[in-house]
Amino acid sequence: QVQLVESGGGLVQAGGSLRLSCSVSGRAGSSRAMGWFRQAPGKEREFVAAISWSGVNTYYADSVKGRFTISRDNAKNTMYLQMNGLKAEDTAVYYCAGRQSLRATMGTSDYDYWGQGTQVTVSS
16 A cells, blocks of 8 residues: 655745645555646646656656756655746646656556645735
């Protein structure tokens, strides 16, 4: 069993920054490539960023490229999402996800494990 727990969400003004964390426990070694997704009210869950097991390969949605940075610390079983230059349209529940494969992907259905989500609200 793998558990993913997000933290770091909150309310921030437009232009501000937040850092999300995703802690992996249980059979942490089963969650290799990881990603961040988000879901705004009335919208489908969408890809934000992903990172390979080694951390060498990273991928971003066009909407966050240049503003968000994904990283991981495998020794701590933790993944991060540094969000800068936040906009009102970034408001959503942010989910971390893990998959057994080493390779990061952008597809929601590719991920095997999911956290409960953390709310990010950006006021304009």
